[in-house]
Amino acid sequence: MKKIVELQAVTKNYGSRKALHNINLNLEAGKIIGLLGSNGSGKSTLMKLAAGLIQPTSGTIRICGEPIGIGTKAVTSFMPDQPVTESWMRVKDALRFFSDFYKDFDQEKAGSMLDFLKLDRNDRISSLSKGMNERLQLTLAMSRQAKLYLLDEPIGGVDPVARGKILDAIVKFYNEDSCVLISTHLITDIERIFDEVLFIQNGEVSLRQDVESIRSKHGKSVDELFREVFSE
Numbered sequence: 561m562k563k564i565v566e567l568q569a570v571t572k573n574y575g576s577r578k579a580l581h582n583i584n585l586n587l588e589a590g591k592i593i594g595l596l597g598s599n600g601s602g603k604s605t606l607m608k609l610a611a612g613l614i615q616p617t618s619g620t621i622r623i624c625g626e627p628i629g630i631g632t633k634a635v636t637s638f639m640p641d642q643p644v645t646e647s648w649m650r651v652k653d654a655l656r657f658f659s660d661f662y663k664d665f666d667q668e669k670a671g672s673m674l675d676f677l678k679l680d681r682n683d684r685i686s687s688l689s690k691g692m693n694e695r696l697q698l699t700l701a702m703s704r705q706a707k708l709y710l711l712d713e714p715i716g717g718v719d720p721v722a723r724g725k726i727l728d729a730i731v732k733f734y735n736e737d738s739c740v741l742i743s744t745h746l747i748t749d750i751e752r753i754f755d756e757v758l759f760i761q762n763g764e765v766s767l768r769q770d771v772e773s774i775r776s777k778h779g780k781s782v783d784e785l786f787r788e789v790f791s792e
C-alpha cells in the first residue's frame with residue numbers, strides 16, 4: 561500500500577510547551593483514519609505539521625515521499641476548524657476562488673457535492689448557518705484531487721441528522737488513492753466511516769488499530785475503547 565504520510569521522530573514544542581513528542585507514523589492510501597484524543601492532546605498540531613503550516617521542532621515529515629514544501633502542499637487538502645472563505649462571498653464565488661487557487665480543484669465534483677449536501681450556489685456565505693458553512697468547507701476541501709485530506713473537526717457544528725449526510729459525502733467523494741485523516745470528538749457519530757484510529761495522548765500516539773479488530777478482538781466500539789483509555 562502506498563505511503564502517503566511518514567513522520568519520523570517528530571517533536572513539536574511551542575516555546576516551553578510540548579505539543580507532540582517523538583511521533584513515528586506511516587499512513588497509507590485507501591484509508592479513512594480517525595485522529596482521536598482529548599483537548600490539547602496535539603491533534604490540530606499534527607494536522608498543521610502535515611499541511612506544512614507549522615514546522616516541527618525536530619524530526620522529519622514526508623508526504624508522498626517528499627519533504628514538506630510546495631510539492632507536498634499541492635497534494636494536501638486541509639479543512640481547518642475555522643472557515644477559510646470570506647463572508648462577502650457567495651457559495652459560487654468560494655468555488656471560483658478555490659478553482660483559481662488550486663490547479664487540482666474539480667468543479668464537477670464540487671457541483672455534485674453541493675447538490676448532495678443541498679447547498680445553493682447563490683447563497684451568501686454570511687447567511688449560512690454554522691452547519692451549512694461546514695458543508696461548504698468540506699465541499700471545498702474534498703473537491704481537490706489531493707492525496708492527503710486533513711479534516712479538523714468536520715462535523716462539530718452540524719446537527720445529528722446532517723452529520724450522517726456529511727459522513728456519507730466524505731465516503732462517497734473520497735478517492736481510494738488518497739488518505740483521509742479526520743480529527744473529532746464526536747466518535748460515536750463518525751466511527752462507522754473509519755478504517756483505522758489513532759489515539760493521541762499528551763502529544764504521543766498511544767494506540768493505533770484498525771476499527772474492525774477493535775470490534776472483533778475487544779468486542780467494543782471505538783467510543784467505548786476511547787472512554788476506557790482516556791478515563792480520568
Ligand SMILES: Nc1ncnc2c1ncn2[C@@H]1O[C@H](COP(=O)(O)OP(=O)(O)OP(=O)(O)O)[C@@H](O)[C@H]1O
Nearest residue numbers: 574577578579597598599600601602603604605606
Ligand atoms: N500556537 C500555539 N502556541 C502555544 N501553544 C499551543 C499553540 N497551539 C497549540 N498549543 C498547545 O499545544 C498543545 C496541543 O494543542 P492542539 O491544538 O494540537 O490540541 P488538540 O488535540 O487539537 O486540542 P482540541 O481537541 O482542544 O482542539 C496544547 O497544550 C496547546 O495548548
